[in-house]
Amino acid sequence: MAEIVAAFGVPHTPNFPALVAKQGPDCRTATLYAEIARHLQAARPDVLLIYTDDHFNTFFLDNFPIFAIGIAEETSGPNDQTAMPSYRVAVQGSLARHLRARSIAAGFDLSLAQDFALDHSIMVPLHFLTPEMTIPIVPFFINGLAPPLPSSQRCYALGQLVSAAVADWPQDQRVAVIGSGSFSLEIGGPRIPPGERAGTPDPGWAERVQEHLEHARVGELVAEATPARMAQAGNIGGELLNWIAMLGAVGSRKPVFIAPETEHGHAYAAWRLD
């Protein structure tokens, strides 16, 4: 039977690859991602299950799912002109198919993507965590950008259901779960700073989220992450839902590593479950 051995939360800011290429391996972004990569390698996962929000690249507003899963042999990215190398990566289609069937049976009606590429929201984390692209992924899409968003309760319940479904996938594989995104971020909306195209309007909320994570107060976090609260944290604040779905696997465990960057509205965190 499969086992979830670790969970991670990371930001996916699209300028990170170019920033690190310019500033080198000692800059803060490189150091923090390297720390997460060390924890990931130590957990020896065979599969990465990644919760993310597509930024209108894999899907568009003509047909935009609340929840979707990617089932294919492989995929590629980035498909959104992010300044970084292009990669191909295997998809663990058997697990994805199993998770889709279990989710739908439990009332989570996942949309299906079979011919797709991925944007920076998955490719930036993979670029830093597994640049050899040797670990197959399962991409799990949650709408965090186009209101109305799914509720935090719904995303947490989905994460719990998926976590249980991984445990009865009849393959002896080690699975790591990743939640990708920011807690406070505004792009192109009224709360950006003068002269900028993006900003962090609510670092206080990012700090509160980080404290809930650090002290394993998942119930409080889910209760407080209402649509209005997340919207107040910025028009990209719904990316917290990717972390909340990931926490469905973590439950009340405390992280083995957490580094806040509240001034940037995000954090890096790692949990061991084995």
Added chain:
Amino acid sequence: MSIYAVNKLCRDALHDLTFREALKRDPRSAIAGLSLTEQERSALLNGDVAWLYERGAHPFLLAYLTRWDLFGLTVERYSERIRAAHEPASRE
């Protein structure tokens, strides 16, 4: 509903290099064939991103326009205008 065409235009500016070049060269001609109301058309041509935002254009997509200063939207000008925008009644 045609605010959808505004969102689509922004996405196409990112993904379709030929369309992006046409927008740089002659924005009025480049959007002539799109299904837009006259108000939407003139808001685009005037770079009135606050008006478009208030009618439901998605800010993540609108902000693409600043990457190539389309419709005269430098980052500075975009920021100044969007910061004066009110929240839209709905968005889809």
